[in-house]
Amino acid sequence: MFMQRAYLKIVAVIAAIALLGFSTVGNYGASWDEGTEISIVKYNFEWIVKGREIPKDLKYYGVLFNFTAEVAYQAQQLFQQGLNYNPLQDQTLEEGDRGVAEAIYKRLKVKHSLTFLVSLIAYIAVAGIVGILAGWEFAWIAPPFLVLLPRFWGHSFFNPKDVPFAALFTLGTWLGAYLIDRYIQAKPKYIRLGKNALTNYSILYGILIGLVTGIRVGGFFLLFFLPLTHLIVGISKGKFLHYFLSCWKFYLLIGFAWAATTTLIHPASWSNPVQWFIATLQYLSSHAWPGKNTFAGQSLSATEIPWYYLPQWFHITTPVIFQVTLLLALILLTIKYKKLNTLQQACAILVLLQIFFLPIVAILKQSALYNGIRQFIFVLPGIAALCVIALIWIYQTLQKKGFKLFYIALIIVLLSPIAVDAIAVHPYEYVYFNRLAGGLKNTYGQYDHDYWGLSLREGMEWLNVNAQPNSTISIGGQPYLAQMYADSHFKFLDIEEDLRYGKKGKPDYYLSMHYLNLETVFPDCPIVHQVKRQGASLATIKKCS
Numbered sequence: 001m002f003m004q005r006a007y008l009k010i011v012a013v014i015a016a017i018a019l020l021g022f023s024t025v026g027n028y029g030a031s032w033d034e035g036t037e038i039s040i041v042k043y044n045f046e047w048i049v050k051g052r053e054i055p056k057d058l059k060y061y062g063v064l065f066n067f068t069a070e071v072a073y074q075a076q077q078l079f080q081q082g083l084n085y086n087p088l089q090d091q092t093l094e095e096g097d098r099g100v101a102e103a104i105y106k107r108l109k110v111k112h113s114l115t116f117l118v119s120l121i122a123y124i125a126v127a128g129i130v131g132i133l134a135g136w137e138f139a140w141i142a143p144p145f146l147v148l149l150p151r152f153w154g155h156s157f158f159n160p161k162d163v164p165f166a167a168l169f170t171l172g173t174w175l176g177a178y179l180i181d182r183y184i185q186a187k188p189k190y191i192r193l194g195k196n197a198l199t200n201y202s203i204l205y206g207i208l209i210g211l212v213t214g215i216r217v218g219g220f221f222l223l224f225f226l227p228l229t230h231l232i233v234g235i236s237k238g239k240f241l242h243y244f245l246s247c248w249k250f251y252l253l254i255g256f257a258w259a260a261t262t263t264l265i266h267p268a269s270w271s272n273p274v275q276w277f278i279a280t281l282q283y284l285s286s287h288a289w290p291g292k293n294t295f296a297g298q299s300l301s302a303t304e305i306p307w308y309y310l311p312q313w314f315h316i317t318t319p320v321i322f323q324v325t326l327l328l329a330l331i332l333l334t335i336k337y338k339k340l341n342t343l344q345q346a347c348a349i350l351v352l353l354q355i356f357f358l359p360i361v362a363i364l365k366q367s368a369l370y371n372g373i374r375q376f377i378f379v380l381p382g383i384a385a386l387c388v389i390a391l392i393w394i395y396q397t398l399q400k401k402g403f404k405l406f407y408i409a410l411i412i413v414l415l416s417p418i419a420v421d422a423i424a425v426h427p428y429e430y431v432y433f434n435r436l437a438g439g440l441k442n443t444y445g446q447y448d449h450d451y452w453g454l455s456l457r458e459g460m461e462w463l464n465v466n467a468q469p470n471s472t473i474s475i476g477g478q479p480y481l482a483q484m485y486a487d488s489h490f491k492f493l494d495i496e497e498d499l500r501y502g503k504k505g506k507p508d509y510y511l512s513m514h515y516l517n518l519e520t521v522f523p524d525c526p527i528v529h530q531v532k533r534q535g536a537s538l539a540t541i542k543k544c545s
Helices: 002-027 034-049 064-084 098-134 136-147 150-155 162-185 197-213 217-236 241-245 248-264 273-285 309-317 320-339 342-364 379-397 401-425 455-466
Strands: 292-295 298-301 472-476 509-513 527-533 536-543
Touching (some): 034 098, 098 136, 098 162, 098 342, 136 150, 162 197, 162 217, 162 342, 162 379, 197 217, 197 248, 217 248, 217 342, 248 273, 292 309, 320 379, 379 401, 455 509, 455 527
Parallel strands (some): 472 509
Antiparallel strands (some): 292 298, 509 536
């Protein structure tokens, strides 16, 4: 009965989060990379059917989530249009054709909802992590805390690779703890391959790692996190190396299941899976991103950034209460570790690996980094879980009811400004900066803000109402980000090919995102409107005629 109530609370909270998310998913614009992500499915299809090479470096990109979203879209169209529907009707569209924007927009209406749906896996997983470490009666608290990390919540609606990756990675952390506990608790005579639970769970976990890798190749690190955690927990519990080595067959089985799954969902790997995987790792470890970062008031390439780029970004974009409670959680875990049971120790270590391992590797390797913490969103669920655990452990030490009530009230007061700020910047929660950093307004020009270009939607919607019919419009940013929301009578001029950035003429209106100095083009044209949040401009509209 106790567990049923605990589970019902989790279900109720997840349902409330789902209701909030699905009611606002339509408010978000499109992001710069979404056209490319959608095209990945097309390129893989042509690779299989027509033998055409996958262009550029897209052969190294995960195709799983994009494929799933395309299947969902095609299923919706088939249901709406019936058997006369042609699933390949968009294949003839050429780059620059306005129909491309329409084709992307139709898919995004499905894909954004699916992105948020998949993100709910992370909310369930953090509840599971807190249930293991702090008790299932408190597990329902974890999902709302993850909601209160605006950078995670904001990305949950439009980011087709980092959010699904974060969700499945966190699921791998949670379920990995149970698998390690089963390995350690199993009697020696049951540590064998065959028709048994350990074999089945190992295969399923290998498939899960393969699915994570199918979104971003970094998912394969779970292959190493699991045995490393097993070894650490086994030694601390008096189960020495020989016991750990008795499970090597299961880890080999996990590896085979991962390799088979990863190969299956990456068509580019089918001709030579090993060579493809090695090439993918080499490409991602030395990826030369051509853009510029705005960091601490400087414009830096991805290879020029200082070592503290990631720590600084986490410091200014993570709410202060989360930073304080994360530090408390690390202290309390150190103190309590030996008193934790096997499952709890495994869970704690896996969460710590999820939060710290890859960011530290990126710093030590001086990897090319960009877009703030976007590539490392997967650490945020772990941070949310540890913060909740620290707060619960402190709560459990309080004896008097009055102290407990005051403690709860204090936490609510400290969390309230985060919700206020998130509402104020909606639907651009992904550009949230904490109050210690000065918020969005005081970090303007110092750090990258709307690098995805979501605000172009709101700018285009203003033009739909206020611009003269049949006006010419040029976009500072990815053109389809605005075109898909534009009224049909507008004519779009490419800022580079048609106008040469002003050398061959001017449009009637110029709509630009504030990124890569695009807003400075056509300096003589007056500004007639700005998309603003908290006093900071995210997109600018200039009238040039």
